[in-house]
Amino acid sequence: MDPVALLKGALPPIAAALLFVSLWGARALPLAAGIGLYLAFGLLKDWPPLPTALWSDPNGAAWLVWGVCGLAVVSCLEGLRVIPARAGAVLGAAAAAAALWLMLDKLSQRWTGSEVALYVGTGAAAAALGTLGVRDALARAPRSPAPAALFSVLLSLDAGLVTLGKSALLGQLCGAVAAALGASVAAAIWRRGATLAACDGAWIGGAHVLFVLAGVQLGYLGWWPAACALAALLPLGLWRGRPADGAWRWLLRSAPLPLGLLALAMWLAAPAPSPYGY
């Protein structure tokens, strides 16, 4: 892969996360991820049109960027206690479902009613459940950088998976979100308290589901690998830990199954070996 393109995708979210988390703490991380993603899209492709323009001339990748930015704003508002936790959960789930609907808007114009119901309906439900599932997992996670490290790895694997679905652009954008999370772990070295909270479930869970489904619908990722990737969040709900648990204990219990499922997804998505590169 072109290292210049790689830097264009990775540097803005890393810089934004280091700056924002250093200045304002972990509550600014969602905003840094959103801004970093927006900048990465602008540098890699083109500046995404404003939602008002996308409304009449939709573009799935641009809506995806705005969708994750919207989820980041919801997380940020809840983190700053502008909206109460319960409203944040409902708003996050609704925003993820709406982002999925908008991302598929252009495609759905050519779909039949049953296809719209199937792809948009189940996709929106998956996006909403993704936000709530990660939210639940983060609420019971230890107050340490460990959850951010785990979700950074999970989103990095998502990025690799989406790239295997033939779209380097979508892969790099997902990698940008993962890079922001990874940078926040680095920021924890000099800033105490750079930890995730339940409110971060909206943008992390939403990004995971939205990018995987974008890989299927906008790119050429198969349904089986996507199903494995989406299911990777489910084991996080199985481990009924407590915030008081140690970080290593939490990681050892929480990480293997999601990582295993994502590894399986990548194995399923990997193309057959070809003697001809391109």
Added chain:
Amino acid sequence: MKTLLLLPALLVAAAAPMMTTTTLSGGAADVRAAGPHDWIVDAGHSSCVFGCKHAGAAWFLGTFDRVEGKVTLDPDAPQKGSVELTIPVEGLDSNNEQRDGHLKSPDFFNAKENPEITFKSTAIQASGKDLEVTGDLSMAGETQSVTIPVKWTGDGEFRGKRRGYLAEFSVMRSKFGMNYGLAKNVLSDEVRLTISLELVQAQ
């Protein structure tokens, strides 16, 4: 009994006009409205080849498997003519399945959202039998005005009057939002397109 025997005949007679209408509207609606200067692109004998330079070294070539459309061309008033072409992106073939998928992805054509490349003329100038066609070329969700020199390649007769044209031109893919691989000139910005059209006169 006679009534029973007559019934199928009556049903067939009643259905005949409906069948005729179906046939016309199913495939030849344009033909019914066609004038003497209307031509239809014979997709089976028309081709579109694209070429992109790799690593600054060689042009690799690929094809689109189908070109569809219609052309209206009055030799006495070519400026009043029109050209409308449609090329389905799903038919892209670069002789490498992985690369085909990548070319159809949001990195390039974004084929799922923009399944067709379209061209619609806005002005036509004639020079003998050759043409210079200006129009809106749309692909990957972007539209750009291009001027295409079109050479007449021959007239013929095979199940109707036929006319051939060859268009060779270049576009800069970055103008259509396809930036992938530009930074280190892995893939050239310039994409060469060759479109060979065989037109059948609509009757």
